[in-house]
Amino acid sequence: MPNTKDTLKHYGYPEDTPDKDVGIGLWDKGDALGRLAKLPEMLPYLDGNKKIRVVFDYDPDFPKALLQITGLKDNGCVVHSDGLATTP
DSSP states (O other): OOOHHHHHHHTTOOTTGGGSSOEEEEEEHHHHHHHHTTGGGGGGGBOTTSOOEEEEEOOTTSSEEEEEEEOBOSSOOEEOTTSOEEOO
C-alpha cells in the first residue's frame, strides 16, 4: 500500500508538501468519494482570515486518493489520515 511520499509523487506533488502548512488526507479509493461528501464537517477547522484551498486528487487506477487543505486554524487542530480534523 502506498505511503504519503508515494501518493504525493503519483499525483505530481513534492514530498515536502506536508511541511508547508498543508493538511494531508490519504484515503483508500473505495472510501474516497464517500469521505469527500463529508468535507463540510471540516468547515469549523478553517480560518476565514486566511486563504483557503482544498484540493482532491483521485485516480481509479491508484489505491489512494489525496486530500490537501490549507487555511486551517492555528489552534493545534490536526487533520487525520481519515481526512477529519480534531483539536486538542
